[in-house]
Amino acid sequence: MMWVKKYRPESLSDYRGASKEKEKLREWAEDWEKGDGPTLLHGQAGTGKTSLVEALANDLDMELVETNASDVRTKTKLREELLESVRQRSFLGKEKLILVDEVDGMSGNADRGGTSLIREIVEESRFPVVMTANDPYESKIKTLRQMSEMIELGSVHTNSIAAHLREILEEEGIEYEGGAPKRLARQADGQMRSAINDLEAVARGRNRVSVDDIEDASRRDDRKEVFDSLKIVFKTETPDNARQATENLDENPETWMQWVRENLPREYGKSQDIADGMDAVSGADLFNGRVRRTMNWSLMRYVYLYTTVGVALAKEERYSGWTNYQYPSKIRDMGKSNSSRKKRSEIGEKIGEKLHISISKSVSELFFLSQVLEENPGVGDQLGLTSEEVEFVKDF
Template sequence: MSRKIPWIEKYRPRKLSEVVNQEEAKKALLDWINSWEKGKPSRKAVMLVGSPGTGKTTLAYALANEKGYEVLELNASDVRTGERIRQIIGGSMKMGSLFGFRGRIILFDEVDGLNVREDRGGLAAIVELIRESTWPIIMTANNPWDPKFRELRDEAEVIQLKPLRENDILTILRRICNNEGIKCEEDALKLIAEASGGDVRAAINDLQAAAEGKKVLTKDDVTVTERAHQFDMFKVLDKVFHARRFDEARSVTFLPSFDWENYYPWALDNIPSVYAKSIEAVSDAFDNLSLSDVVKGRITKTQEWELMPYMLELMTAGVALVRNKPPLPRFARLSFPERIRLMAKTKEIRQLRDALINRLRVELHVSSSEVSLYYIPLLRLMATSDTFKKKLLERLMKIMGYSLESVEKTLGVGGVNTSGEGEGDQRKSPKRPGG
């Protein structure tokens, strides 16, 4: 009998293109390695940050594989003795060419697992290694936001990976089923993907446990273990809204699958209904949520990742601890964010609108945010008012080659309802291409 190969190894992506849905991270990683290849490294090191099983280690190896680099992996004991690190710093240049590699990448996997007390001086040694290294260094970490990692973070470009969505995980699972020649029922795969909470490793392991050796996989074959991170957004919000203490609310941010980008519209949409009975509560919660957005803007702009905890605390504890908090029912009625729903529903219209805005931007010599803030509402007003103004609009648009119907559709008047989309879009508008 042949020994079983763990599917997480068998199906580990070898190329960047096989790594699913980490496009931003891949691009950042490639830009960084390219800067090395041009002889002008943007930073000596990068730190891949993300929850378990999102592809950090995989990305590091895939990059090396694709570029023909050798990976030299370091671990805590190397740091403790310091011996190997000195060797690397000392003898690295000659080694590379000896083996015919174009180069090597130093990988320090799971740096946040370093026991700082035990490996005293360990962090300092890595920082020194980064400063002196002539090789690119990749670090990975689940949760490097503790202040003790600050110096290390500062030495590196932080690249954030996302927890994978259920759909991405389904894609990965389906591919494996095909490859193994197993007929996997969609329901069975869904169950596994749901339970994984964005952790691909967990999902693949569950699949292997349930499906290996079978011809057909049905829902009944699947037993998924309840995982600590099996926590959907409803539960996250419920916990936040019910929290009475700071750390209680903040605790959701420690869940491996906590997805703060997704959390934001959820909180935004549910605050008014959950706190409906107290205007102070709504006001405080919105205040803190918007502050978290300000902090987020600052992080994006300046890469000051140590601000991250403040952002997370404002968006969770800041929403939970409010003046005059009304009593909440045992299970608050929470709703799916309208914004996400609308964005999906109005995709076509938004594309039309973007095209119109872009056109007007060029014709009027103004920025696209100005177009969407001032001109679009004006056009909309014209389209919905008396016949004279409507005729005027028709003539104006005709010059640009638009029919009245298509403009009406684009503006969301005359039968197509896109109301409520306005504010959201205006916030986004400065980001429009060319704007």
């Protein structure tokens, strides 16, 4: 189990920092009566919104009814189940706490009417409703915002993060150099989730963690910024947001393309979205090739346009939840061995010939293909791959 999950606070007393906000939310929930409005809990990703509501429900011994508004299946579920649930007493004889998570993530078209549905739920509810949002000023949730009590969860203080990391290390029986937790906490930029993930990446499986280990890790890959850009591209449905995702990103365009390729199939679930997204990346690749051949650097903007706006708009609807983005490590490791490089380009050529596409022979296509093969084993035959080649691809 990942550490973010294993060490989720069960009670408000385990929940670090935000003491005023905790208190405000607790009082609101305790004093809530039918007719009172909802609360809109907002703050950037990974600041602990969902965990706060879960811890509160635990402490007040309330039954937590949890729905994610950005989930594509939610609309019917919302209508059928949630409306019932907010009207009915709990079978457990408890008070309920209703959590409508990520209301700003409801996707535009498919969920048109989603906002009014949530408003109806809020108005009908016999129980307190908490909504969460990253961006409360998103125009589509304006009506929800106006009826809500707002509580903002700001960045988590470095000291609170460091204290939490120390506790995890102690629980895991991992020794550490005094400055190590603080060092990780500082680079997490106020996001508890990102700090715990960074800690897990350097510490898991070790007996001891030093400040040097952390510095080595952050020198190896400066992934945080890339992670932020990826998240924007994959989550947003607004071209302008997508376009801005790579502004100030300190990555060369080819590496950035690898990041997108590697992680796109992890985020997007539907094969059509993956295919459309990969198409956009291929478009970018084409322009990248032209820039290199012609030295016409002005074309570079299309590389970014395809990998940001193109990829963002490839999805039919936004995917909810959090994706563990991966460093394109396969690409790095595979480049080292001659024989696998050869095998890779042979397979790439076969695929390219069959599909009449320019395949860059990069393993990231193989990662994509491995997912396709999993769903549809016949594809190997259609592409004329030998069984050995199919096995090679499946390893990704």
